[in-house]
Amino acid sequence: DALYGWSSTICEADKAGVALAEEIGGVIDNTAAVCHGPSVLAIQDVGLPVCTLGQIKNRADLIIYWGSNPANAHMNHMKRYSYISKGYFLPGGKKDKKMAVVDVRETSTSKMAELFVQVEPGKDFLLFSAVRAALMGYEDIIPAVVGKSTKEKIITFANMIKNSRFFIIFFGMGVTQSRCRQNNIVNAIQTTRAGHLHTKGTIMPMRGHYNVNGFNQVCTWETGYPYSVDFARGYAWYNPGETSATDLLGRAECDVALIIASDPASHFPADAVKHLARIPVIQIDPYENPTTEFADIVIPSAIAGIEAEGSVYRMDNVPIRVRKVVDTTYMTDEEIVERLLEEVRAIKAKEGRD
Numbered sequence: 001d002a003l004y005g006w007s008s009t010i011c012e013a014d015k016a017g018v019a020l021a022e023e024i025g026g027v028i029d030n031t032a033a034v035c036h037g038p039s040v041l042a043i044q045d046v047g048l049p050v051c052t053l054g055q056i057k058n059r060a061d062l063i064i065y066w067g068s069n070p071a072n073a074h075m076n077h078m079k080r081y082s083y084i085s086k087g088y089f090l091p092g093g094k095k096d097k098k099m100a101v102v103d104v105r106e107t108s109t110s111k112m113a114e115l116f117v118q119v120e121p122g123k124d125f126l127l128f129s130a131v132r133a134a135l136m137g138y139e140d141i142i143p144a145v146v147g148k149s150t151k152e153k154i155i156t157f158a159n160m161i162k163n164s165r166f167f168i169i170f171f172g173m174g175v176t177q178s179r180c181r182q183n184n185i186v187n188a189i190q191t192t193r194a195g196h197l198h199t200k201g202t203i204m205p206m207r208g209h210y211n212v213n214g215f216n217q218v219c220t221w222e223t224g225y226p227y228s229v230d231f232a233r234g235y236a237w238y239n240p241g242e243t244s245a246t247d248l249l250g251r252a253e254c255d256v257a258l259i260i261a262s263d264p265a266s267h268f269p270a271d272a273v274k275h276l277a278r279i280p281v282i283q284i285d286p287y288e289n290p291t292t293e294f295a296d297i298v299i300p301s302a303i304a305g306i307e308a309e310g311s312v313y314r315m316d317n318v319p320i321r322v323r324k325v326v327d328t329t330y331m332t333d334e335e336i337v338e339r340l341l342e343e344v345r346a347i348k349a350k351e352g353r354d
Contacts, residue, residue: 001254002028002029003027003257004260005259006260009304010309011211013261013336013337016337016341020258021231022236023344024344027230027232030216031208031262032216034177035173036176038177050316056202057087059166061098063097063099064161069103072108072109083112099115102127103116103118117153124175125179126146127154130149130154131157135198136197162195162199164201167202168201170203170204171203175188176205211313217317223236228240230243249276256280257282264276265291266289280297285299286300286301307326308328
């Protein structure tokens with residue numbers, strides 16, 4: 001059994017979901033498996049020099065977006081927390097700041113930047129290494145061209161970091177889902193630390209779904225692991241690539257799926273979606289989406305933050321309480337999963353199983 005989704009609902013539902021997965025001996029996974037899972041693996045390897053978005057708003061005078069296009073993907077990000085926002089030490093807003101963008105093509109965000117560094121797809125690791133070398137004083141070993149970027153542009157980029165008072169690297173799925181995966185993030189974190197030889201700085205993943213971070217937090221509290229946790233052995237087993245929902249479905253090892261607050265039909269690889277369409281699927285979601293088309297059971301739920309209250313985690317690991325603003329006749333995700341958990345326990349007790 002695979003329980004997948006959990007990133008667009010509240011932490012209380014996530015906690016009940018982990019308990020349900022343990023009770024049935026299934027696998028629980030969230031959307032990190034197809035977005036920032038490599039970031040989690042990298043952080044486990046080398047840690048993360050991070051801060052809150054409030055610190056970035058008030059202190060960061062150099063904003064770097066690497067493999068991320070917030071103008072289209074995180075529309076309020078620059079206005080509230082980074083390039084455009086006015087901070088305590090940066091009262092002029094973007095007049096007091098500079099922005100650099102690294103991406104494979106020109107984007108809406110890069111058009112606003114003081115420096116655009118174009119990188120060849122799959123060559124982010126090499127470019128991180130070159131910038132890191134420049135920050136550590138080894139400009140002489142940098143080739144003339146690295147990942148489509150010239151040595152001169154790389155050194156200009158490194159000098160922007162050196163001359164800043166506080167820099168922030170926001171990295172997106174352009175880094176996590178390209179060649180080298182988590183090793184890209186390890187190199188990005190080490191590049192940030194190289195910047196500390198000259199100034200202050202930090203790095204942060206551009207998480208997507210509003211509570212994708214919250215599930216990773218809850219799952220870590222409950223199981224010791226952040227995502228892709230398998231309870232088939234009777235205890236938590238963690239091995240992304242083996243226990244990830246996409247891999248289980250791609251290998252046709254899953255016989256039933258519970259999808260909550262997600263749409264794998266739109267985002268999973270074709271082999272995984274084909275198998276998902278062949279097995280029984282239960283969907284819990286306030287919205288109809290492509291997964292609904294082949295789901296065997298669809299349970300509508302209240303919209304978290306509008307029709308239901310609960311706790312969520314921001315991309316900078318700050319917990320926030322979302323409030324209920326309107327009434328609804330639908331049950332919340334937490335109530336639905338708790339009811340399922342109660343029924344599973346009742347059935348197991350009736351059958352004489354622990």
